[in-house]
Amino acid sequence: MELRTFTEPQQGATYDDLLAVALASESAGFTGFMRSDHYLVMGDGSGLPGPTHAWITLAGLARDTSTIRLGTLVSPATFYQPGPLAIAVAQVDDMSGGRVDFGFGAGWYEAEHGAYGLDFPELGERFDRYEEYLEQIHGLWTTPEGETYNHDGRFHSFADSPALPKPHQTPTPPIIIGGSGKTRTPALVAKYAADFNVPFMALDDVPAAINRVNDACESIGRDPAEVVKSIALVACVGSTEAEIERRAAAIGREADELRENGVAGTPAEAVARLEAFAAVGVERAYLQILDLADLDHIALIGSEVLVASSAL
Numbered sequence: 001m002e003l004r005t006f007t008e009p010q011q012g013a014t015y016d017d018l019l020a021v022a023l024a025s026e027s028a029g030f031t032g033f034m035r036s037d038h039y040l041v042m043g044d045g046s047g048l049p050g051p052t053h054a055w056i057t058l059a060g061l062a063r064d065t066s067t068i069r070l071g072t073l074v075s076p077a078t079f080y081q082p083g084p085l086a087i088a089v090a091q092v093d094d095m096s097g098g099r100v101d102f103g104f105g106a107g108w109y110e111a112e113h114g115a116y117g118l119d120f121p122e123l124g125e126r127f128d129r130y131e132e133y134l135e136q137i138h139g140l141w142t143t144p145e146g147e148t149y150n151h152d153g154r155f156h157s158f159a160d161s162p163a164l165p166k167p168h169q170t171p172t173p174p175i176i177i178g179g180s181g182k183t184r185t186p187a188l189v190a191k192y193a194a195d196f197n198v199p200f201m202a203l204d205d206v207p208a209a210i211n212r213v214n215d216a217c218e219s220i221g222r223d224p225a226e227v228v229k230s231i232a233l234v235a236c237v238g239s240t241e242a243e244i245e246r247r248a249a250a251i252g253r254e255a256d257e258l259r260e261n262g263v264a265g266t267p268a269e270a271v272a273r274l275e276a277f278a279a280v281g282v283e284r285a286y287l288q289i290l291d292l293a294d295l296d297h298i299a300l301i302g303s304e305v306l307v308a309s310s311a312l
Contacts, residue, residue: 032069082133
């Protein structure tokens with residue numbers, strides 16, 4: 001199983017904090033560093049010094065890292081217009097030499113929209129916008145150079161767009177689509193995604209979600225194996241019980257609860273947990289690192305869990 005780190009900087013992080021985690025992840029052998037795309041702290045805490053913009057952050061990381069893949073889990077359609085977002089992601093992909101994964105979703109956290117003056121339509125319209133934006137962004141990226149892109153949309157329309165710039169990766173950066181939707185989400189995964197992510201899903205629910213995506217792929221003649229199946233889970237690993245409990249307390253959680261719902265415990269316990277997900281078809285895990293100051297945590301997972309999990 002492939003391992004990537006996943007951060008939540010809206011809880012309070014500077015660019016330098018995120019760079020330190022990205023470099024530690026790269027050094028430890030993780031294949032990717034991901035960040036959420038949110039503007040408001042969740043739960044307790046001040047969120048100081050305040051939110052960072054996901055794609056500005058990733059542009060900086062594109063130049064300040066060397067090999068690790070970079071991306072969002074996930075950018076919400078409610079934050080963006082499709083044309084400027086397509087330009088931004090293509091540019092960051094080029095700046096990184098083709099190391100971007102584009103996670104894209106419909107948006108869900110209502111409070112941050114009100115806090116920063118963003119529209120938050122009802123769920124049906126949010127998903128309609130998301131679906132249209134996904135089609136348009138994909139269309140802009142895949143329009144051959146020298147041709148123009150035209151699309152008469154419900155929310156945005158494109159007329160004779162030069163559809164530039166192009167991403168470094170062709171035809172597009174890998175697109176990550178996640179969620180537990182039973183119909184529309186699997187259909188979009190089959191059509192566009194390279195990675196289907198089930199964030200924080202219970203182990204017993206994962207096979208049904210994967211089967212829905214596999215069925216959707218087969219219905220349009222796509223090989224389901226072309227879509228990586230991934231999970232996102234909070235990580236809390238320690239060499240001793242005291243270390244595990246200290247790391248759990250630092251993120252406001254209980255060690256036993258994290259063992260049940262995350263990837264937690266000793267390195268051996270973490271590997272066993274990942275093995276259970278691998279057995280139901282998960283090929284990639286995004287390990288949520290909530291204490292960004294604890295770089296030793298990343299190093300421990302890299303040295304004690306990552307190598308063993310690569311054989312799963």
